[in-house]
Structures are given as C-alpha cells and as structure tokens.
Amino acid sequence: xxxxxxxxxxxxxxxxxxxxxxxxxxxxxLFGPSGCGKTTLLRAIAGLEHCAGGFLRVGEMVWxxxxxxxxxxxxxxxxxxxxxxxxxxxSVRRNLEYGLRRVPExxxxxxxxxxxxxxxxxxxxxxxxxxxxxxxRQRVAIARALAVSPRLLLMDEPLAAxxxxxxxxxxxxxxxxxxxLDIPVLYVSHFPDEVARLGDHLVLMEAGRVxxxxxxxxxxxxxxxxxxxxxxxxxxxxVTVAGHDAGYELxxxxxxxxxxxxxxxxxxxxxRVRLRVVxxxxxxxxxxxxxTSILNIFPATVEEIAPAGSAQVTVRLLAGGVPxxxxxxxxxxxxxxxxxxxxxxxxxxxxxxxx
Amino acid sequence: xxxxxxxxxxxxVTLRLAATTTFILLLLGTPLAWWLARSRWRFKFLLEAxxxxxxxxxxxxxxxxxxxxxxxxxxxxxxxxxxxxxxPAFTFTGLVIGSVIYSMPFVVQPLQGAFGAIGRRPxxxxxxxxxxxxxxxxxxxxxxxxxxxxxxxxxxFAHTVGEFGVVLMIGGNIPGSTQVLSIAIYDHVEAxxxxxxxWLSGGLLLLSFLMLITxxxxxxxxxxxxx
Numbered sequence: 030x031x032x033x034x035x036x037x038x039x040x041x042x043x044x045x046x047x048x049x050x051x052x053x054x055x056x057x058x059l060f061g062p063s064g065c066g067k068t069t070l071l072r073a074i075a076g077l078e079h080c081a082g083g084f085l086r087v088g089e090m091v092w093x094x095x096x097x098x099x100x101x102x103x104x105x106x107x108x109x110x111x112x113x114x115x116x117x118x119x120s121v122r123r124n125l126e127y128g129l130r131r132v133p134e135x136x137x138x139x140x141x142x143x144x145x146x147x148x149x150x151x152x153x154x155x156x157x158x159x160x161x162x163x164x165x166r167q168r169v170a171i172a173r174a175l176a177v178s179p180r181l182l183l184m185d186e187p188l189a190a191x192x193x194x195x196x197x198x199x200x201x202x203x204x205x206x207x208x209x210l211d212i213p214v215l216y217v218s219h220f221p222d223e224v225a226r227l228g229d230h231l232v233l234m235e236a237g238r239v240x241x242x243x244x245x246x247x248x249x250x251x252x253x254x255x256x257x258x259x260x261x262x263x264x265x266x267x268v269t270v271a272g273h274d275a276g277y278e279l280x281x282x283x284x285x286x287x288x289x290x291x292x293x294x295x296x297x298x299x300x301r302v303r304l305r306v307v308x309x310x311x312x313x314x315x316x317x318x319x320x321t322s323i324l325n326i327f328p329a330t331v332e333e334i335a336p337a338g339s340a341q342v343t344v345r346l347l348a349g350g351v352p353x354x355x356x357x358x359x360x361x362x363x364x365x366x367x368x369x370x371x372x373x374x375x376x377x378x379x380x381x382x383x384x
Numbered sequence: 385x386x387x388x389x390x391x392x393x394x395x396x397v398t399l400r401l402a403a404t405t406t407f408i409l410l411l412l413g414t415p416l417a418w419w420l421a422r423s424r425w426r427f428k429f430l431l432e433a434x435x436x437x438x439x440x441x442x443x444x445x446x447x448x449x450x451x452x453x454x455x456x457x458x459x460x461x462x463x464x465x466x467x468x469x470x471x472p473a474f475t476f477t478g479l480v481i482g483s484v485i486y487s488m489p490f491v492v493q494p495l496q497g498a499f500g501a502i503g504r505r506p507x508x509x510x511x512x513x514x515x516x517x518x519x520x521x522x523x524x525x526x527x528x529x530x531x532x533x534x535x536x537x538x539x540x541f542a543h544t545v546g547e548f549g550v551v552l553m554i555g556g557n558i559p560g561s562t563q564v565l566s567i568a569i570y571d572h573v574e575a576x577x578x579x580x581x582x583w584l585s586g587g588l589l590l591l592s593f594l595m596l597i598t599x600x601x602x603x604x605x606x607x608x609x610x611x
Contacts, residue, residue: 075512101512102512102517103514108509108512112505114505114509116509116524118524127515128515131515131519132514173513183512
C-alpha cells in the first residue's frame, strides 16, 4: 500500500513539481525549509489546492487523475492545520462532532470517546474554543480530525504555532496516536527534532521539488543530503529493551549491531524505542579500546566519507547493517587511513533515548 | 391630536414595504454578498460599484429611471401590459422593486463584510470534515456571519422605512396602497398640520433609534457599514 502523488502547480513566484511515492503506513515527514512547498503539497493532497493534471492515489483510492477530481469533502482524510482553527461558534463537543456526524456509521472506526481519551480532552467538552489554551485547542483540533476515521491524516506543522512548553505537551499525544491507531500520517515539519521523534519515513523537499525520500534512518545518514551535513547530524537507531541492571541502575538496549548501555529507564522488556546518536559524539578507533569509560562500543564498517567544512569529515558506518554517523577531523581520518570497507570500532560517548 | 386612519394606513404600508423588502433583499443579497466576498473575478469591482450606486445617487434619479422603465410606456411596464398584466408603476409591487434596489447596498455590504471576515480557513476546515459546499455555507458561514445578518436586516429595514424620493417617484402617494409614512409627513407639513407631522416624525425617530440601538448592542464588535 502506497501513497502516490504527482502534482505540478505554478504560482507567480513558485513552482511545485512533485512526484512522490511513499508507504501508506506510519508517519511520513515532509521536511524542508520554509517556502519549499510542503504545505502546498499537503493542500494539493487534501484537494484544497486544485492542481490540474495531477494524480493522487492513496492505497486503493484514486482521488485525482485525468478527468477525475474528488472534492475534499469526499476524501477520507483528516487535516490538522497549523493554527487550531476550531469553529468559534461551536462548543468543543460540537466541534468534535462536526465531522463525525457527517461520516456514515459504517465507516466510523475511531469512536469519539477514543479520540477524546487519546488527546485527554474530556474535561474540555463543555467549553468554547475561546476559553482554551493554544495547546488545548490544537489537541481538540487533532481529536476532531481523528473522529472522522480518516484513511489518511494530514498534519501541517501542528506544533509550529505553539511555544516549547506546549510542544512538549502535545508531542506525547502525537506519539501515542502513531502507536495506537493504524492511520498513515503525512506530517509537514521544518523542525529536525519533530522529524526524529515522530517520523518513520522522510521526504526531503527543496524549492518545490522532492530532493529525496526514504526510511528515516537511512535518510538522516545519507551524506549527499543536507541532513547529514549540518552541525547536529545524527543517526536514529531502533532498539529493543533487553534488560535492566538493578545494581548499577542501567538499561540495556539491543540493536543488530550490538548492545547499548544507558542509565536506567523504566521501560518494559521487549519495548521498541528510538535512540538518537549525534555524529559529534561518535569517535572511531582501529582496535577495540579497553581501559575506557565508554560503554557503547561496536564494530562497524566504513561506508562513505564526505567532507564537512574544511577541517572535518563525516563518516557513514554500518554496524550490523544499521547506519551511524561520526564527525571527526580530516586529520584523524587520514591518520586512521579510513576508506570505504575498512573495519573500525565506533565509540558513542552519549546517546539520547527518544520518548 | 392622535393619528388618523390615513396615518395608520401609511404606517401599515410602510411596515409591510420594509418587511417585504428586507425579506427579498436577504434572499437575493445573501448569495450575491457571498459571491462578492469569495470571487476572484477580475471585474468584480464593476458589480460592487453597481450595488453601491444607491448610496450616492439622488433617490429621485433612481426613482425617475424606475418610473421610465416600469411605467406603462416603459420597456418592462409596456411588456407586462401587452401580455395582459399591469405596469408596476404606482402599485405596492412597484414600491417593493424600487426599495429593493434602493436598499441593496445596506444589506449586501454588511453581509459581504461579514462573509469576508470569516476568511477561507473555517470553510476549508469544514471541507476536510466532510461538509459539502452547501453544508459548509449553512453550518459554518451563516452562523459565523450572524452579526452581519443582523446588521443587514436592521439597516435594510430602517433604510426602507426612511426612503422618500424613490417611493415618491414610483409610488404615486396613493393612500392605503402606496402612501408611506415619510410622504404622509411631507403632506402634513405642506398642509400645515404640524401636530400630525409631529406624531409621525417622532414615532419614526424613536423606531429608527431603537433599531440601531439593537444592532449596536448586539454587534458591539462589528462595524455597521463596511465598504
């Protein structure tokens, strides 16, 4: 099941020219600088922007092709706008029911109660939108979009209008949504942090075009893309909770390339979580170091080396098939005689657990 | 001195005229205002200017052209008579036609302003929540534009009650049929019946003031006429 979209749209000073094919499951991030056409693409997918001659297929549903344009209200989608955009003339409850009541009963898969519970807005139902905080409003808007049981959820920077506190308030809801509901999400963002926490798949956009697309771990570590070239380049690693060490208060996390040791986290065994390993914190050695305080050491193969500025290089490595990045000086790379295929040991000084 | 039967008849005609006109204007003006608020047509301004014409035109000019058009020898009136009908000049129908045109901007402009103030976003949200265009109009646009509707209705009504020139030209001042209050007042003054003129004038002043108070009290945040 995939989402296939081909759009060409010319505005006065901007051209959208997109040919996209992404899986219709998990969260696909549309990522890129402001003005690169992410929102326009999302609007075209919703049918709010009419691109003549476009094509759009979501799973088995064709929403647009030559001679066919399904209007937005006949597309099974949920849309969360950047500003919460609740209906000012309706109470929170009536806002939530607005879309739900227009969905035939046979097509309702997400109950109103479920949406209310997921976003924890039960106590707000009787209020007017004007009486809610920004974060509460956006939670209601997300629940309202979910309540129509969409086959596709479109989110246009739903956190952008919120301050950091409110963002931290909503992020967990978005994560649980992703875990508990099997609805594919297209999520527009220009914050790397959101991308790392929520994304499964990444579409990198630039000047109205798709620069590259693929699974997030691969995309973050592709040296030909700007994501791996910035100062905070990082790798995302899916790990499984393998055990806890009660004596030292540690938690062990396994991935195909070995075992990470982190300070104890209250996570159930077998739980899958994401680790973020920043390239700056990864150093390389030719032999496995003993007598070091670093616990996270894995054998890995050098895949590719690319310059990062004049003094540094970024090294892409594979540890058990999982990509990692290391940012070291050009001099170190020369002294270690790094080249593709060479076996090294990566040492991760620090790692961060996401969620 | 109390109002005579003729004065009461004029009051009834006036209120009936204002109510009919307001009703027709809301019916016609709502889709027109909606279209004016939403359309991106290049020559939209031409239509806006036509709608606004009664604001600047002397009512007698409008009345004169209506008389010429609707009269028994005019294109519309003549056609009606040749089909066995009656020219609307000097009838209540004629008054309604004249008032609808004359009060048009007072209904269309507040509505257009109110629809415009809603913006596209709430309607887009409604579209993504499965509401069809007509559904969106009634469930989102109309309730959000409620202050505009109130303003439009009251201004349309009040302005029709107050008109003089148009009804004089096309109505013919027939008591009980086309004589309205404003003209009855004029007749009283002409006949030096100041006492009766006072009754009617004072009544109209009070009525107009009460209506405007209602609008401003209910729409504190909403300006009355937006151009």
